[in-house]
Amino acid sequence: MIRIDITKNLHGSQGDMQLLVNTVVKQKEFIVLMGESGSGKTTLLRILAGLAEARGTIEVDETIWLSNDKILPPQQREIGFVFQDYALFDNMSVEENLLFVNEDITLAKELLGMTELTALAQRNVKALSGGQKQRVSLCRAMMQKPKLLLMDEPLSSLDPTMRRKLQEEIKQLHERFGTTTIMVSHDVREVYALADRVWKMEQGKVVQNGTIDEVLSSQHNGHKVEVLKLQNQKATVCIAGEFLEVEVSESVKVGEYIGVVLNPQTHH
Amino acid sequence: MDFTPFWLSFKLASVTTLILFIIALPLAWWLSQTTSKSKPFFEALTALPIVLPPSVLGFYLLVVLSPNSALGMFVENLFGVKLVFSFTGLVIASCFYSLPFMVQPLQSGFEALNTHMIEASYLAGKSKLQTVLKVALPNIKPSLITALIITFAHTVGEFGVVLMVGGSIPGETKVASVAIYEMVEVMEYENAHSYSAIMVAMSFFVLLAVYVFNHKQKTKIGLV
Numbered sequence: 412m413i414r415i416d417i418t419k420n421l422h423g424s425q426g427d428m429q430l431l432v433n434t435v436v437k438q439k440e441f442i443v444l445m446g447e448s449g450s451g452k453t454t455l456l457r458i459l460a461g462l463a464e465a466r467g468t469i470e471v472d473e474t475i476w477l478s479n480d481k482i483l484p485p486q487q488r489e490i491g492f493v494f495q496d497y498a499l500f501d502n503m504s505v506e507e508n509l510l511f512v513n514e515d516i517t518l519a520k521e522l523l524g525m526t527e528l529t530a531l532a533q534r535n536v537k538a539l540s541g542g543q544k545q546r547v548s549l550c551r552a553m554m555q556k557p558k559l560l561l562m563d564e565p566l567s568s569l570d571p572t573m574r575r576k577l578q579e580e581i582k583q584l585h586e587r588f589g590t591t592t593i594m595v596s597h598d599v600r601e602v603y604a605l606a607d608r609v610w611k612m613e614q615g616k617v618v619q620n621g622t623i624d625e626v627l628s629s630q631h632n633g634h635k636v637e638v639l640k641l642q643n644q645k646a647t648v649c650i651a652g653e654f655l656e657v658e659v660s661e662s663v664k665v666g667e668y669i670g671v672v673l674n675p676q677t678h679h
Numbered sequence: 680m681d682f683t684p685f686w687l688s689f690k691l692a693s694v695t696t697l698i699l700f701i702i703a704l705p706l707a708w709w710l711s712q713t714t715s716k717s718k719p720f721f722e723a724l725t726a727l728p729i730v731l732p733p734s735v736l737g738f739y740l741l742v743v744l745s746p747n748s749a750l751g752m753f754v755e756n757l758f759g760v761k762l763v764f765s766f767t768g769l770v771i772a773s774c775f776y777s778l779p780f781m782v783q784p785l786q787s788g789f790e791a792l793n794t795h796m797i798e799a800s801y802l803a804g805k806s807k808l809q810t811v812l813k814v815a816l817p818n819i820k821p822s823l824i825t826a827l828i829i830t831f832a833h834t835v836g837e838f839g840v841v842l843m844v845g846g847s848i849p850g851e852t853k854v855a856s857v858a859i860y861e862m863v864e865v866m867e868y869e870n871a872h873s874y875s876a877i878m879v880a881m882s883f884f885v886l887l888a889v890y891v892f893n894h895k896q897k898t899k900i901g902l903v
Contacts, residue, residue: 462798485801492802498795502817511813512803555803 412438413559413591417458417467417477421451421615430454430465430615436559439589443602445626446612452595455612456561459593460492461485471558491552491590493562497544499536505547506532512554522550525587526580542573546580553584562594566601578604599627599650638667680873683850684858691766691841691854692834695773696781699830702774703781708811710782711789726779733776733839740772740844764846769854772844773834781830788822789815821893832885836878 413436421428430451436442444452457463461476461484469477476483500508505528509519523529526546531539536547545565552560565581566574578601585592585605596602602609602623609626611619619626638659640647646659648671657671710722728736744762745751751762762768792815800810816823838856845852847861855874862871 460798460802462801485798486804486806488802489804490802492799494795494799496793496795498793498799500796500800500814500818502814511800511805551799551803 412436412472414468414470415459417465417469419454419458419463419465421454428615430458432615432617434610434617434620436591436593438591440591441585441605441607442593442610443606443608443623444593444595444610444612445597445602450612451615452612453563456492456563456593456595459559460490460561461488489555489558491555491557491560493545493548493552493560493565495564495567497541497548499544499547499551501535501537504533504535505539508536508547508551509554512551513556515554518554518556519550522553522584525583526550542569542577545569545577549577549581549584553588553590556588557590560590560592560594562592564595564597566596566598574598574601581605599655602627636669636671638663638665638669641665680870684853684855684874685877687766687850687852688835688854688856691769691773691837692831694770695777695834696827696831698770699774699777699781700827703778703785703826704811707782707785708789708807708815710786725782728776729779733837734843736776737772737840737843740768740775740840744768744771744844763844764848764852766845766851769841769845769852772840773837776837776840777830777834780833781826784822784826784829785819788819788826791822792818821896824892825889828885828889832882836882 415436416433417430418432419430421430428451432455444455446452454463458465458477459469461482464482465477466479467477468475468479471488474483475481476488500511503511505523506519509522510516513519520529523532526549528543528546528550531543536544539547545568549562549565552562562581566577569577581594582605584590594601594605596605606623609619609621609623610617611626636648636650638646638648639654641659641663644659644661645656646663646669647654647656648669649655650671655671657669659669663669706721706725710718710725741763742748743750746755746761746763754760754762760767762771796814796818797810800814801807805813835854836856837854838860841852841854842857842860845854845857847853847857853861855878859871859874859878862868862874
């Protein structure tokens with residue numbers, strides 16, 4: 412169980428605002444953090460990792476990470492962090508990147524196997540593709556056997572095919588290790604595939620905290636979306652950058668704006 | 680031809696480079712990471728030997744290190760070591776004189792590193808020292824090589840400060856640049872030519888080595 416009750420003054424692109432987060436993350440939960448850029452998502456992850464300062468308390472399984480008189484340094488937090496830009500150690504091979512964190516060769520081999528990187532273990536990370544680098548970054552974060560895995564838009568710089576593949580691997584790793592995870596994402600499919608719960612941030616505050624359907628439905632239901640294509644009474648619409656097919660009545664025409672009710676089936 | 684002055688120059692440059700690397704590494708790392716308001720002050724202080732006339736630096740070092748000064752007296756009484764007109768004095772003077780040539784390339788290299796890479800090392804449980812030695816330094820090889828070689832070459836080419844602090848004691852403080860100066864004074868032009876030609880050739884090849892190495896490194900990481 413992770414208890415978060417923090418506050419920090421931010422000077423963001425939208426002017427001054429206060430980051431104010433008071434919530435709880437359950438053991439093994441997978442949280443997806445959504446929100447516009449500048450809403451404080453990355454800052455929240457950095458505070459949790461100990462890479463940015465804040466006031467308040469963070470308590471993880473009876474251990475105090477942050478309080479008024481104590482700040483546990485990042486080295487002692489047992490955090491796995493996956494950066495958007497991979498942040499791999501360029502002077503090391505794939506396997507060395509993993510073993511730098513923890514010399515458990517058995518775990519390294521298992522992680523490399525799960526992410527289909529075994530054949531690339533001895534290769535220098537500079538020679539890898541973007542998708543391969545992000546898988547190494549993910550494996551490196553898991554080598555920590557983290558109490559909390561934080562991922563800051565880990566898939567956003569990858570092409571759609573690679574995104575789906577990594578999304579599947581993240582899911583497998585979460586099922587295998589049961590690591591409590593907070594991941595920043597804007598992709599509706601990712602949210603549906605991975606999240607137990609969604610936090611939506613606005614102006615430094617978690618304004619919605621609920622199941623995927625609760626958050627996404629209230630976000631989009633009631634809003635009208637344009638019908639881009641029609642085929643066999645199925646309309647293609649675009650929601651949050653994702654193309655989705657929804658069933659419509661016969662009278663609907665291309666270019667018309669319709670209301671959409673979201674449910675999990677809409678996205679599968 | 681007497682090669683002792685060259686041997687002394689190389690000995691001085693090697694010892695200075697080693698000591699400066701140990702001193703400059705934490706300083707360059709701190710300057711690259713700090714957000715302190717005092718950073719410009721320390722940067723200006725570090726860069727001072729580049730703009731100061733060697734005679735000014737030499738004069739103040741003479742004042743501070745002389746046996747009449749508190750520091751000079753203390754060291755001579757405690758260790759029996761003279762800090763001026765001795766090889767030890769030359770090393771101390773060279774460390775001041777060449778400090779910016781070690782600090783600045785290292786600082787630039789550290790500043791150009793991906794901050795997330797450094798943070799990833801901290802999150803992996805590694806201390807600052809482990810991060811600098813195992814992650815930061817190996818990822819700034821061109822800057823590291825530049826710092827080491829330019830510091831070495833600059834110390835070999837030192838003249839003004841060396842002459843003021845060390846004088847010209849054969850086998851002790853008479854380095855190659857001072858030897859050339861003396862040969863010219865007594866009109867031994869042939870010897871001065873030989874010594875000078877060796878210095879020119881050596882300096883050129885040192886610089887060539889740095890540029891070739893850095894070009895290869897940039898080609899390797901696809902910048903060229």
